[in-house]
Amino acid sequence: MREKIIELQNITKTYDNGFTAVSDFNLYVKRGEFITFLGPSGCGKTTTLRMIAGFELPTEGKILLNGKDIANLPPYERPINTVFQRYALFPHMNIYENIAFGLRQKKMSEDVIKKKVKKVLELVDLEGFEKRSVATLSGGQQQRIAIARAVVNEPEILLLDEPLGALDLKMRKEMQLELKEMHERLGITFIYVTHDQEEALTMSDTIVVMSKGKIQQIGTPEDIYNEPKNAFVADFIGESNIFNGIMTGKLKARFGGGEFECVDDIEEGTLITAVVRPEDVIITTPQEGTIRGTVTSVIFKGIHYEIVVESGKNEMVIQSVRAPKVGEYVGMKVDPDNIHIMIAEDNTNYFMVDINSDHRLEFNGKILDTSVTKIIKGSRRLENGSIADSAGEVIDPQRTKISAAIHPRNIQMTDDISAGNVDGYISNLIYKGDHYSYVIHTDLDQDFIADDEYLWNMGDHVGLIMPVDKMTFKLVRK
Amino acid sequence: MHALKLTRKSLGIPYALFLLLFVAAPLIVLVYYAFTNGQGQFTVSNLTGFFTDPNTLGTLCYSFAIAVTTTVVCLLLAYPTAYILAKSNFKRKSVVVMLFIMPMWINFSLRITALKEILTLIEGNLAYYPFLNAVIGMTYDFLPFMILPIYNTIVKLDESLIEAAKDLGADERSAFFKITLPLSVPGIVSGIAMVFLPAMTNYVVLDMLYNSTYIMGSLIGSYFAAYNWHGGSMIALILLGIICAFTLATKGMEDEDGSAAGGALL
Numbered sequence: 024m025r026e027k028i029i030e031l032q033n034i035t036k037t038y039d040n041g042f043t044a045v046s047d048f049n050l051y052v053k054r055g056e057f058i059t060f061l062g063p064s065g066c067g068k069t070t071t072l073r074m075i076a077g078f079e080l081p082t083e084g085k086i087l088l089n090g091k092d093i094a095n096l097p098p099y100e101r102p103i104n105t106v107f108q109r110y111a112l113f114p115h116m117n118i119y120e121n122i123a124f125g126l127r128q129k130k131m132s133e134d135v136i137k138k139k140v141k142k143v144l145e146l147v148d149l150e151g152f153e154k155r156s157v158a159t160l161s162g163g164q165q166q167r168i169a170i171a172r173a174v175v176n177e178p179e180i181l182l183l184d185e186p187l188g189a190l191d192l193k194m195r196k197e198m199q200l201e202l203k204e205m206h207e208r209l210g211i212t213f214i215y216v217t218h219d220q221e222e223a224l225t226m227s228d229t230i231v232v233m234s235k236g237k238i239q240q241i242g243t244p245e246d247i248y249n250e251p252k253n254a255f256v257a258d259f260i261g262e263s264n265i266f267n268g269i270m271t272g273k274l275k276a277r278f279g280g281g282e283f284e285c286v287d288d289i290e291e292g293t294l295i296t297a298v299v300r301p302e303d304v305i306i307t308t309p310q311e312g313t314i315r316g317t318v319t320s321v322i323f324k325g326i327h328y329e330i331v332v333e334s335g336k337n338e339m340v341i342q343s344v345r346a347p348k349v350g351e352y353v354g355m356k357v358d359p360d361n362i363h364i365m366i367a368e369d370n371t372n373y374f375m376v377d378i379n380s381d382h383r384l385e386f387n388g389k390i391l392d393t394s395v396t397k398i399i400k401g402s403r404r405l406e407n408g409s410i411a412d413s414a415g416e417v418i419d420p421q422r423t424k425i426s427a428a429i430h431p432r433n434i435q436m437t438d439d440i441s442a443g444n445v446d447g448y449i450s451n452l453i454y455k456g457d458h459y460s461y462v463i464h465t466d467l468d469q470d471f472i473a474d475d476e477y478l479w480n481m482g483d484h485v486g487l488i489m490p491v492d493k494m495t496f497k498l499v500r501k
Numbered sequence: 502m503h504a505l506k507l508t509r510k511s512l513g514i515p516y517a518l519f520l521l522l523f524v525a526a527p528l529i530v531l532v533y534y535a536f537t538n539g540q541g542q543f544t545v546s547n548l549t550g551f552f553t554d555p556n557t558l559g560t561l562c563y564s565f566a567i568a569v570t571t572t573v574v575c576l577l578l579a580y581p582t583a584y585i586l587a588k589s590n591f592k593r594k595s596v597v598v599m600l601f602i603m604p605m606w607i608n609f610s611l612r613i614t615a616l617k618e619i620l621t622l623i624e625g626n627l628a629y630y631p632f633l634n635a636v637i638g639m640t641y642d643f644l645p646f647m648i649l650p651i652y653n654t655i656v657k658l659d660e661s662l663i664e665a666a667k668d669l670g671a672d673e674r675s676a677f678f679k680i681t682l683p684l685s686v687p688g689i690v691s692g693i694a695m696v697f698l699p700a701m702t703n704y705v706v707l708d709m710l711y712n713s714t715y716i717m718g719s720l721i722g723s724y725f726a727a728y729n730w731h732g733g734s735m736i737a738l739i740l741l742g743i744i745c746a747f748t749l750a751t752k753g754m755e756d757e758d759g760s761a762a763g764g765a766l767l
Contacts, residue, residue: 111664
């Protein structure tokens with residue numbers, strides 16, 4: 024096995040304002056690998072890259088380069104070079120000066136520099152451009168000069184921060200292949216950052232999927248695509264149909280309104296999440312289909328048709344080269360191989376509830392319509408007004424808290440902010456076939472998960488009504 | 502009677518009149534007087550006279566020396582200030598910049614009188630160090646004009662350029678001299694233009710400090726006070742010529758946005 028060139032151990036980055044951009048990040052990269060950090064905006068991928076480059080210092084953790092901890096080394100002492108998102112070419116220098124900059128810092132002789140610059144310009148297909156000024160180049164050309172400027176220093180690791188973001192589609196696809204070729208030719212380790220999953224799947228040896236500062240999954244492009252480890256990865260990579268379901272027997276699962284044969288041997292009765300790619304759904308006659316439904320939309324996308332079939336409360340998105348007619352009643356079936364089953368994440372919400380001086384339960388400034396004695400089994404009120412638990416010990420409001428739990432399906436989302444136990448803004452949503460699963464971020468810096476049939480928008484301000492009788496409680500002594 | 506058509510051209514008429522009355526006409530008058538003598542005849546004696554009279558020539562050089570020194574002092578004081586301010590992380594940077602500009606809201610004559618008192622307190626008699634006092638007075642007046650364009654240029658510098666330099670092996674010092682400094686030159690040029698030119702023609706500073714005719718501005722004043730319109734006009738024209746030459750020389754090197762922002766604050 025190739026040796027590890029760089030290893031990130033327990034890397035965490037928290038900013039002064041309390042925001043944690045990266046949390047407990049653990050990863051090793053093999054020499055010569057092309058590895059990509061993939062994730063939506065704000066997931067921490069660029070922050071991690073900048074920590075490897077040296078522009079940010081990790082709050083915790085170690086970065087080992089060939090075994091040595093470089094976490095506190097300034098960027099100019101690391102054998103690592105970066106290709107920036109907006110190229111960052113020096114406007115007051117011509118192309119030759121730009122590329123020669125790093126070599127000059129290393130105090131090489133002019134002859135050697137001249138040869139190296141010429142060679143690297145050949146590599147990026149821009150021979151003869153030495154005397155040109157930066158402003159006269161197109162976006163794609165500037166991009167290649169930025170790459171040349173980094174690569175000419177022969178770094179151990181090349182970092183690329185969404186370098187193709189500013190290019191048009193055709194140019195981007197060309198550059199993707201060129202970068203892959205360059206990687207193979209030079210043999211340098213590439214660490215690439217992007218939010219474009221197609222780009223990641225095309226170029227990488229390994230993909231690290233990130234969300235909210237944490238690693239969601241690490242694997243080869245095929246692994247990530249075919250075997251996503253959780254709903255986030257399944258939703259982010261490629262188009263997916265995601266359903267909540269349950270195992271109904273050996274290699275049998277019920278979801279989407281039908282019972283399917285699958286290849287995952289999970290215990291009967293386990294709640295599961297099933298993922299089916301749109302291109303794996305076969306449209307057939309209603310009799311032959313495992314589930315049936317009506318076609319509600321057919322859109323031509325060039326390479327295929329995008330077809331939506333509604334069956335009962337469920338919606339299935341299908342990609343096919345042949346399209347049925349809108350309104351047609353069809354059957355759908357899926358090869359067991361193409362159904363990916365994951366054990367359902369326990370999305371129960373946990374939060375802390377206070378006991379106030381009147382021995383009433385308080386959450387977010389509002390009194391809950393119940394009492395300590397009702398929710399804690401075996402507790403009773405004493406003569407002096409305080410409350411004792413089942414073991415007879417007095418419950419001290421100051422030193423005891425109650426841990427409450429409520430399931431997403433029992434939370435009701437509402438426009439009326441004041442009606443809810445707590446309120447917040449929708450920060451994420453995933454479609455689960457017959458309902459949406461929302462993540463709501465509150466002022467108390469907590470995230471709640473709520474399920475709702477209806478479509479709310481990202482960023483909506485919602486109130487969450489949490490019926491007390493649907494909560495479960497546990498006593499927690501400090 | 503036809504209604505006045507509000508075309509774009511016709512909207513320009515008021516400004517054209519203004520230019521004619523307050524810019525073109527005085528200039529024509531100036532040129533007329535500069536090239537004529539007391540009898541109304543055309544002559545270049547005013548021009549030659551200026552450059553042969555040691556008094557007037559001396560005044561020109563003295564003005565020049567004061568202006569250059571003031572400019573250099575302002576640059577040396579303003580650049581570090583502007584740099585530190587631009588790179589700082591204050592939440593309300595613009596407020597701090599305002600603090601530097603605020604003295605200008607107080608009438609300059611008042612400020613220079615106050616400065617006169619302070620300098621007299623320190624030196625005893627202002628006449629001992631005329632050059633130094635002139636430079637101090639002008640620096641006091643013009644420093645914000647140097648700080649502002651430099652600050653604006655540095656603050657707008659792309660941070661990733663510095664990061665790229667460090668990424669390629671340059672330490673903080675190297676990155677400053679190779680990237681920040683060269684790229685802040687437009688701001689420096691703007692600042693120099695905004696200090697040097699007024700310093701060359703400044704009249705009030707020395708007048709209030711000394712009541713003297715050591716510099717160009719006061720020289721013109723003294724000529725006119727003696728009713729020598731021709732000589733005075735020629736001096737004014739020469740000054741105008743120097744300014745034009747300087748402006749043409751630095752054309753294109755200025756940071757237009759920076760000085761515009763500075764001007765807007767005034």
